[in-house]
């Protein structure tokens with residue numbers, strides 16, 4: 001092949017495009033409306049960083065969701081929680097796009113999924129179609145936006161991952177336009193004495209610092225006196241132009257006397273590291289106030305890959321007689337910045353607030369396994385359940401045990417085993433292990449029953465007990481009445497609920513044939529779509545059976561007519 005100058009130029013640009021880290025013209029928007037975000041990539045959530053963006057859908061469901069590029073569907077997942085109905089499309093660029101909380105899939109994919117749901121007689125399915133089996137073109141309607149799964153309002157969860165490593169990257173790096181001229185908001189500033197002898201403003205404990213806005217828009221903290229190794233933490237969020245949502249910030253940078261001590265951003269992270277969010281935030285503060293402080297220093301047990309620059313792990317050694325200018329720069333992905341200056345003076349002072357050196361008899365060595373017998377139950381912590389050594393508070397009640405409190409994060413599951421032998425056999429069937437919240441409300445913890453021992457695996461510290469559930473679930477029609485003609489109805493819905501242990505399984509038949517019920521636990525609703533078109537009879541007998549987590553079962557039967 002002979003190439004003229006333009007040919008070579010064309011080829012060279014192709015190679016350049018191929019090597020571009022974040023191609024900005026490859027992906028279209030997954031929606032046809034302007035992008036307004038209810039959540040950003042890397043946003044701080046419970047035990048994880050948000051791995052995509054949440055695009056607002058004008059408080060509505062059912063907006064067309066479009067393939068962002070040519071590709072093939074590689075995974076479809078339907079679940080009660082998490083992303084609800086979710087679609088994964090692999091693209092030739094090496095990216096996989098993910099669409100979550102969908103109301104339903106596009107016609108071709110919907111039919112494909114329904115067939116499998118009917119074959120397996122299950123609403124929850126996970127399917128991996130063959131490569132090329134379900135091809136899509138850029139702009140094809142592949143789904144409709146919804147609110148399924150762990151979603152608290154209609155929106156589209158959208159991700160871009162590497163098809164090979166599955167590592168998600170920030171979708172906003174790919175040229176999507178989001179209107180944002182608003183600087184990140186700074187809500188709180190905290191100082192941490194880190195070394196044994198360290199003090200900040202005469203306190204050996206974490207303290208909150210005051211700051212004020214300056215004429216140029218930046219913030220200035222009140223002068224701090226300190227000695228020893230210290231660190232800072234911020235509570236901050238970002239807002240875009242068209243919505244009030246408090247989203248996550250993109251990057252944080254800390255300099256000390258002009259030298260960069262710490263810099264991290266949310267360009268990318270892996271699912272394997274996401275739980276280490278509990279080492280980035282001040283977890284004890286979060287447990288108490290439900291407010292997330294991002295530490296501007298890295299703990300030794302923090303294995304996050306988000307750090308771009310680290311000097312002394314972001315920790316600052318303050319010496320007597322020296323002055324320091326600490327600058328924190330918080331930015332969003334559009335480059336809007338909020339600057340905060342903290343003047344620090346090295347000064348020897350008398351201690352006013354002493355270290356909290358409360359001890360208990362049970363000292364946890366984090367990298368060793370730990371076993372405790374608490375009377376009503378035994379607890380086993382495998383090695384490295386916790387990040388660091390600490391004094392754990394363990395309490396035995398008559399029927400309850402209390403494992404410390406929510407000021408400490410568990411990285412791994414630990415095991416709690418109750419001995420049910422004091423209960424008569426027939427009563428044991430209805431018992432389950434429950435965690436009791438601050439208001440003593442029980443929640444079901446998945447209970448494995450073996451002879452003489454009920455066990456559960458959990459990462460939540462707090463109070464546990466055995467609870468008895470003797471009441472079967474309730475089932476009642478929602479949008480119809482018995483003996484009603486439903487010819488013009490497009491769907492049937494029923495309310496199902498269970499008081500204590502919660503719903504485990506549900507199933508329904510019409511005239512003896514299994515029908516698909518879509519279950520939405522948030523609204524306690526199961527829905528059958530007449531579109532599934534398997535009804536030929538005028539008189540229809542509906543039978544719904546629901547079982548709770550200890551095996552109590554209820555059945556509803558009713559007749560309706562249709563032609």
Ligand SMILES: [Zn+2]
Nearest residue numbers: 039053054157
């Ligand atoms: Zn999301």
